[in-house]
Amino acid sequence: MCIFCQIIAGEAEASFVHQDKLCVAFMNLRPINPGEFMVIPRAHIDHFTDLSDDLAAHIMLVAQRLGRHMQATLSPRRVGYVVHGFGVPHAHLNVVPLMHSNDIISGKHVQVHDTGFEVTLAGLAAPNRAELDAMAARLRLP
Template structure:
């Protein structure tokens, strides 16, 4: 556990989160500023910064959990595909982003933007859902898990 890590504090229960899944080795919870409704992340309970440093079996477990809830997520939202992203930025604690995709632009590189500089890409454009809405979606995901 790293005291200065918000994900470690969520694991410890000292930081709020809308929990989707909790087991011995991983935790899944709703993203505060989701690209699309229902986006969540899966993290290992051990504090490891880089996803590529995870032991193979733990990395595979995170993907299996993402799959089980991802299938339910597809049925709960207008998404046509579920995307998985490990970008490694933001919180320095490995995390797998599970993103309901409505179209090809829900996961994209800023390098594709055809605009005169400067432009900015920021999650602050996304209004965070209420905690009640995040808790409700977490409950729907748990119920839809296969």
């Protein structure tokens, strides 16, 4: 069972922003900027492109509504939406508060070595559960 399925089953912790019968949204453990969260289907579907049109539209609508609330609450310059499909083999839409034009392809992800560079999460802050829960509470729709 993937970690996202464990979260949905209540077997792993998450800081939820939204829950309904089709999807959930919860805080990213290694956000590019504070407030980043992801929206995932409850059903285990690996590739975002394998979602039904109705489910993909529902996930985007949830992300859009939460993104508007993020804009009003956190005042980022932009709200970005990213589907890359890597990390966890369970479809997910990342919703990212953007402060700079390069936040999505962030230098925070890159470590330079003598022989080249490495893309890693090591440069991203890892908020503790209390911080994640507090941010999730701020981002929930009233």
